[in-house]
Amino acid sequence: MKKKQTSPNISKNFMDHNHDLCFESALKDFKQHFIEKELKLTPLRLKVFQLLLKDHRPLGAYQILDLLRKDGFSSTPPIAYRVLDFLIEHGFVHKIKKLNAFVACSHPGNSHSPTFMICRKCEKVAEINEKESGLKFNKETSSEFKIEEAIIELIGICKNCTKIEVI
């Protein structure tokens, strides 16, 4: 008998988890997509993506520039914005409008319309897909308006921070 599939843990980013594994797995995926899509994986692109994988917290462009500087990269604004544009265009990174900041995508490779949960306490972010969010627009809306892009950002308190709050 097939084991019952548990629902995916959408809160993983907020909770303790083996982040080394998490990091390495995302990085492997990232590299694989570069190969499959025949994109050029430069040191700068790799570095910026690694920075964004650090701890599920978004980074602003100027934070990224500071970190690049420390690693000996050039660090004028266009450097960061160009690499971010590239990574966004190819689906590796998203911008969080609420924060004017950037996160590594959790489902890279496929074009998709992400929903974000943003914890205002720990400042971590988790990306969830349409199935996980259960988010649906009704028929009338679709007939009234042809949706091409949806920005959905949920701001609140994550499971972990709720747990801590209660005590």
Place this chain on the structure above:
Amino acid sequence: MKKKQTSPNISKNFMDHNHDLCFESALKDFKQHFIEKELKLTPLRLKVFQLLLKDHRPLGAYQILDLLRKDGFSSTPPIAYRVLDFLIEHGFVHKIKKLNAFVACSHPGNSHSPTFMICRKCEKVAEINEKESGLKFNKETSSEFKIEEAIIELIGICKNCTKIEVI
């Protein structure tokens, strides 16, 4: 027998409509809320709201400043941002993150979590409420994350621009 209620026309802002009526009605509502909430309706606050009511297109803070200047108001950045903050705080105005711009609220007075449809062609915006959008989050998401605020902005093509496109 009561006449059957037709569904609210969520596309009104995008279509031809009696905008003088639309404008005056919104303005009357606005003034009424100031009275009910005992807020001070200053010339500046009134002017900024009127500017935002002009044509269902969002205005940037610096556009608003230009328009204020033409009307003899002071027009340094804090003037606009302070009035906008006030109007947002009291539910008369929303900020569209996608555009870094501001729109008059369509359901002023009540605290609510608006969804915006943004037409990338005519650049008009319509605000829809939860019922109209049919937008719902599933139970699991709620238990995993306590949502306090939701930013939802749908970018696409409105009914009117679709009609024009087809020809």
Place this chain on the structure above:
DNA sequence: TTAGTAATGTTATAATATAACATTGACTTA
């Protein structure tokens, strides 16, 4: 009155983002 306060005015600067052009280095191909 005068002291308090909300609103507006003013100056300066912070934070975010892009335009325009120069240089580098890898790859092509004559």
Place this chain on the structure above:
DNA sequence: TAAGTCAATGTTATATTATAACATTACTAA
């Protein structure tokens, strides 16, 4: 191999969006 091409990165300057800090005004309340 030398010249040409092009994507990536480097550099300088500037645009756009937003806030901090303090001054003035004008109404209100002892």
